[in-house]
Amino acid sequence: MKNIQFYGKYLEDILSGKKRITIRLSKGGFKIGDIFILHAGGKAIGKYRIKNIYTKKLYQITDEEAKLDGYNNKEELINEILRIYKNINIKKEVVIIEFEPLEIFKTDISSEEYAWGGQKVDIIKLANLILKYDDQLTSRHKELLNILIKEGSLRKAALSLGNIKKRNLFRKILKKGYERLKKKKII
Numbered sequence: 001m002k003n004i005q006f007y008g009k010y011l012e013d014i015l016s017g018k019k020r021i022t023i024r025l026s027k028g029g030f031k032i033g034d035i036f037i038l039h040a041g042g043k044a045i046g047k048y049r050i051k052n053i054y055t056k057k058l059y060q061i062t063d064e065e066a067k068l069d070g071y072n073n074k075e076e077l078i079n080e081i082l083r084i085y086k087n088i089n090i091k092k093e094v095v096i097i098e099f100e101p102l103e104i105f106k107t108d109i110s111s112e113e114y115a116w117g118g119q120k121v122d123i124i125k126l127a128n129l130i131l132k133y134d135d136q137l138t139s140r141h142k143e144l145l146n147i148l149i150k151e152g153s154l155r156k157a158a159l160s161l162g163n164i165k166k167r168n169l170f171r172k173i174l175k176k177g178y179e180r181l182k183k184k185k186i187i
Contacts, residue, residue: 001035001036001037001047002028002029002030002034002035002036002037003036003037003038003039003111004022004028004036004037004038004039004048004097004099005039005040005111006022006038006039006040006041007040007041008040008041008042008043009041010040010070011040011041011043011045013070014038014040014045014070015045015104017101018070019068019069019070020068020069020098020099020100021065021068021069021096021097021098021099022069022096022097022099023058023061023065023069023077023081023094023095023096023097024094024095024097025085025088025092025094025095026095027053027095027097030050030053030097031050031053032050032051032052032053033049033050034049034050035047035048035049035050035102036048036049036050036099037114038099038101039111039114042110042111042112043108043109043110043111044105044109044110044111044113044114045104045105046101046102046103046104046105047101047102047103048099048100048101048102049099049100049102050097050098050099051098051099051100052096052097052098053095053096053097053098054095054096055093055094055095055096056093056094056096057090057091057092057093057094058078058081058088058089058090058091058092058093058094059078059090059091061074061077061078061094061096062074065077065096068098078090081094112154115171121178123148123153123154123170123174124148124149124152126174126177126178126187127145127148127149127174127177128149129177129181129186129187130145130173130174130177130178130180130181131145131146131149133181133184133186134177134180134181136180137173137177141173141177144157144169144170144173145170145173145177147160147161148170154167154170154171155167157170158170
């Protein structure tokens with residue numbers, strides 16, 4: 001299932017229904033009707049559906065759209081987007097994604113726990129086990145696991161590679177290693 005991440009400061013507005021759109025630089029592979037897990041502040045919040053996706057120039061954003069995104073007006077929203085995406089200007093085409101809740105999770109579950117089926121997994125301990133027992137690791141995988149261990153978290157490890165989106169590199173190695181260790185009955 002796909003995921004969309006939000007800063008924790010947006011959580012209340014999302015849960016109250018005040019924030020019903022997000023403005024991004026790309027569609028992220030989403031289309032109308034897609035269901036995704038919404039994450040905010042490091043927590044998996046619930047399942048949501050994409051109601052609409054459209055594009056327009058940043059300067060064409062309306063006050064109504066700004067309010068649907070949880071802002072008071074267009075100017076406030078545009079200033080925040082320019083702050084988040086530092087290298088864009090108001091002539092940049094942006095993607096507006098409208099979403100609606102399908103299910104709000106009742107339990108407080110971290111995004112990492114959600115990724116592991118609701119289990120608490122010590123990813124640093126797991127990375128060490130994979131390094132020790134997984135004989136199918138490439139040298140690049142070993143290098144990345146050592147970065148993860150050194151940095152102490154997926155977020156810090158990804159940022160050390162220059163981009164938060166690099167978390168998926170680490171997750172993929174961890175998941176495959178986890179499955180191989182389960183087959184070997186090490187976990």
